[in-house]
């Protein structure tokens with residue numbers, strides 16, 4: 001039985017494979033970029049406010065910092081309490097063109113020992129958790145040159 | 149320069165895991181502060197409560213809750229909630245009432261009864277709330293943000309995990325001397341290194357716990373203090389409650405991303421540095437005038453960051469300042485003479501008030517074995533969730 005793939009948050013990312021991108025918005029008046037997307041009003045206090053247009057963010061970024069989660073996070077993070085906790089890695093990556101740092105989980109199997117500040121990563125589609133009907137999808141950062 | 153207010157009394161309930169109501173801790177701290185000031189509760193015209201979100205209701209009911217516990221006497225009430233910055237907000241609200249002539253004497257109270265384990269967002273499905281989202285989408289607990297900052301410092305400034313451990317060693321040495329601290333045992337670098345990794349590179353003993361506790365201050369106008377015969381009270385000379393400048397380019401709790409700096413050049417001061425700068429400007433003094441500082445060491449690495457943000461040393465030289473012993477007892481500028489959060493654990497709405505209690509005792513030369521010799525001026529600093537700046541300058 002095939003399960004539905006549903007983004008954990010609607011409108012934050014889209015696309016498959018090499019076309020997968022984080023989605024932000026850009027102010028038509030001042031060119032400020034927002035992620036998570038700002039759809040209400042531009043938050044630059046010197047800007048009169050322009051239309052906010054959806055844009056895909058750069059696919060590649062450089063590691064600003066990284067860490068991991070050795071203990072099970074509390075709800076609303078979804079985990080199976082029956083299973084032993086498997087730590088995962090978190091990466092804060094700096095997108096050069098947008099001059100923004102975006103936090104994300106690392107692709108499965110990537111540990112802190114594989115990483116260094118300044119290393120190039122790319123955004124790839126990932127699964128946050130699964131239940132009987134749904135695979136909840138998210139974004140992952142993965143060092144470039146590493147195959148899934 | 150803004151006018152000064154006098155600190156007539158300071159009081160605390162010891163930090164710990166006592167398993168009782170936050171009201172009890174707050175009322176005990178309030179009674180201690182009133183006794184220290186030599187005032188009766190019925191003489192107090194106004195009470196400001198710093199709220200807890202874990203007292204059954206969100207914080208907005210805290211002020212009146214403490215007033216009721218002390219006995220209704222009709223005082224003006226205000227309640228504030230700004231996460232870790234709640235205490236500074238409460239001090240600021242009290243100061244504004246005094247300086248505007250609305251009240252002569254104000255009682256400031258904050259107390260918390262903390263749950264076990266990680267702080268977590270309020271319940272329910274709230275996809276519009278960045279605090280809910282970071283847990284739902286990333287499982288990003290507070291310690292993971294501390295881990296990110298620590299790793300960044302290691303990469304950019306060459307800090308080591310041994311430096312971080314030394315912060316804990318230093319703070320536990322001071323906390324062992326503080327009767328209000330929860331952890332009163334000295335910790336060695338080996339014990340830090342042997343504790344479990346929570347968020348790489350940080351270990352359990354690098355990260356502050358959550359605690360029960362209560363702290364209170366009695367503030368008054370300078371004129372009221374004089375009438376009471378208090379010649380040289382500790383004076384609050386500045387309260388900084390600034391917000392960040394767009395674009396805020398340091399990844400900060402609880403955000404998933406920074407602001408983008410693509411359209412607007414970032415301000416040369418980071419948010420944390422701007423908190424201190426606003427306090428210095430208002431107090432008309434600088435870091436070179438300080439005798440001590442109480443900073444929010446949510447993690448050991450974050451204490452080193454504060455050294456730089458407070459201007460105690462240049463950027464990147466926090467670990468060097470620590471290694472030189474400048475921030476230790478007897479050093480040029482002791483930091484966290486109270487023992488800091490490392491020795492207290494965080495009791496959120498009480499913590500920023502407790503920082504001012506420590507300054508008060510130090511400036512009065514009443515800090516016992518942890519006294520900073522000849523203390524004349526001190527600063528407290530912290531940062532509340534969502535962009536609440538918090539710093540207090542006190543002098544005597």
Ligand SMILES: [Zn+2]
Nearest residue numbers: 027030042047
């Ligand atoms: Zn704009």
